[in-house]
Amino acid sequence: MKSQTAAHHRPVDLAREHGISTQAVRNYERDGVLPAAERTASGYRVYTGLHAAALRAYLALVPAYGYGLAAEIMRAATRGDVDAALRAVDGGHAQLLRDRETLDAVEATVAVLTSVPTGTRPERPLTVGALAHRIGVTPATLRKWERAGVLAPARDRGSRQRRYDADDVRDAELAHLLRRGGYLLDHIATVIRQVRAAEGPGPLAASLDGWRQRLTARGRAMLVASGRLADYLEAAGL
Known part of the structure; x- marks a missing residue:
């Protein structure tokens, strides 16, 4: 020195x-x-x-x-x-890039989710088979998403079977959109956590501008x- x-x-x-x-x-x-x-x-x-x-x-x-x-x-x-x-x-810098990619993924999908009529959400919890049929994947795929932290369904107290409520269905539909877009599961799990924290895609959509402003300030x-x-x-x- x-x-x-x-x-x-x-x-x-x-x-x-x-x-x-x-x-x-x-x-x-x-x-x-x-x-x-x-x-x-x-x-x-x-x-x-x-x-x-x-x-x-x-x-x-x-x-x-x-x-x-x-x-x-x-x-x-x-x-x-x-x-x-x-x-x-x-x-x-790598973390900031990952955060930008997460925001891009949310912006690319949240508009689609918020445009889905609320009446299409299930009134009762779905089984793993019913949810898999609904979104066009296999039950094994849903279990894989759960292990990756993308889904977190409750379990029936008696049978211990998975039960997917309306929020779980929303998360599964969002995950399916992102997977079709080529996103990895760990990336999708981050997106889902953002949706859950905002208590749904609607409130999250309203916060996207603030989120981007914070990333810009960090950059x-x-x-x-x-x-x-x-x-x-x-x-x-x-």
């Missing part, structure tokens, strides 16, 4: 730049997201321009990648392991964070 020629900084100087406490700055150093600071003869920490660059990078990484991954990236960077830092960055934050991380790596001579 090359020596820093910039003026020295006190912990309060770094804290004021970002509106955080001096204790937070010390905690970041303790946790390894900032390089270890030198001490004066009286024991006071002395930070440099390198520490300021590291703090800017870390605080930019947090909204882009979350606290855990941001800390992983900076710990790797402060110990000089650039490959590990960039590998963690790549993982964050933009990643661009800012990449610049701050690059600044730190350059300052550290890495």
Whole structure:
């Protein structure tokens, strides 16, 4: 790591730049997201321009990648392991891409589901055979979807047979649409969880714009964070 020629900084100087406490700055150093600071003869920490660059990078990484991954990236960077830092960055970008694909899948199917008349939903729970016949798959396929987390039917207390209610039927129809579109089961399971969390495709459709806006904000934050991380790596001579 090359020596820093910039003026020295006190912990309060770094804290004021970002509106955080001096204790937070010390905690970041303790946790390894900032390089270890030198001490004066009286024991006071002395930070440099390198520490300021590291703090800017870390605080930019947090909204882009979350606290855990941001800390992983900076710990790797402060110990000089650039490959590990960039590998963690790549993982964050890959996750964002998966999230975008999930959103695309939901947008491509939720309009179809919301256009299905509610009267077509079964009034009584269906057996695995009845549901399989309804959507044109085999009972074995439905059981496979269940193992993958796509479906979660209740069981009859006496016979222990699967019973698919109206929400289960909706989830199975959505899964069938996505499978025909070439999506993998783990991807479909993620979509189904989004539908369940929104309590149906109708409320989910209303939330899609907000979901996309959050993904866009994350992507933009990643661009800012990449610049701050690059600044730190350059300052550290890495």
